[in-house]
Amino acid sequence: QQPSTLAGKKILIVYLTRTKNTFAVAQMIQKNVGGTLLGLELVKPYPENYRQHVAQMVQENRDNYLPPLKTRVDMEKYDIVFVGFPTWDMKIPPPMKSFLKQYDLKGKTIAPFNTNAGYGVGSGFETVKEFCPDSKVLEGYSTTGGIERDGVLFVMKGEKETRTSAEVREWLQKIKVIH
Numbered sequence: 001q002q003p004s005t006l007a008g009k010k011i012l013i014v015y016l017t018r019t020k021n022t023f024a025v026a027q028m029i030q031k032n033v034g035g036t037l038l039g040l041e042l043v044k045p046y047p048e049n050y051r052q053h054v055a056q057m058v059q060e061n062r063d064n065y066l067p068p069l070k071t072r073v074d075m076e077k078y079d080i081v082f083v084g085f086p087t088w089d090m091k092i093p094p095p096m097k098s099f100l101k102q103y104d105l106k107g108k109t110i111a112p113f114n115t116n117a118g119y120g121v122g123s124g125f126e127t128v129k130e131f132c133p134d135s136k137v138l139e140g141y142s143t144t145g146g147i148e149r150d151g152v153l154f155v156m157k158g159e160k161e162t163r164t165s166a167e168v169r170e171w172l173q174k175i176k177v178i179h
């Protein structure tokens with residue numbers, strides 16, 4: 001494991017994923033910094049069908065609905081929280097808003113990361129800042145993931161995986177989590 005410039009700090013890597021691209025980035029982060037991986041699960045999972053999933057999410061955004069989480073975590077144990085999510089509708093996904101709203105992240109350091117279909121993170125990183133006004137929100141990392149609409153699901157393999165791993169390391173160095 002790499003020496004951490006934040007030695008002694010307890011790290012949580014929370015992520016939301018549907019087709020595992022964001023999960024793959026979460027694993028790359030863990031390889032570099034250690035810490036606990038935590039995948040967000042919902043009380044009522046989204047439909048497996050992509051179009052139904054999109055329709056439900058669009059409605060949730062319209063209603064500003066925060067879906068209840070099944071996942072529980074003792075946040076007091078952690079100092080640094082990595083927050084990973086795919087871009088949905090050019091925004092942060094509703095379940096990640098549920099997470100940010102539910103837990104007290106005051107005084108903690110937050111490092112957001114994202115995968116998307118090529119249109120970028122949208123308003124996602126800004127929303128993290130809005131939900132965490134009393135946290136230190138570091139510069140985020142974003143990369144392309146799947147394009148489920150076109151049948152492209154998991155892409156974090158081969159050359160893409162190698163390149164993304166290198167970028168993740170560079171990002172962790174830039175935000176001074178590792179040397």
Ligand SMILES: Cc1cc2nc3c(=O)[nH]c(=O)nc-3n(C[C@H](O)[C@H](O)[C@H](O)COP(=O)(O)O)c2cc1C
Pocket residue numbers: 016017018019020021022023053054057085086087088089090091115116117118119120144145146147148153
């Ligand atoms: C409901 C839904 C909405 C999405 N909306 C967008 C979007 O607005 N812009 C974009 O670039 N990608 C969008 N995507 C694509 C995902 O961000 C991309 O495939 C991402 O890598 C998925 O991460 P995951 O494999 O961790 O689930 C959407 C995917 C889903 C399932």
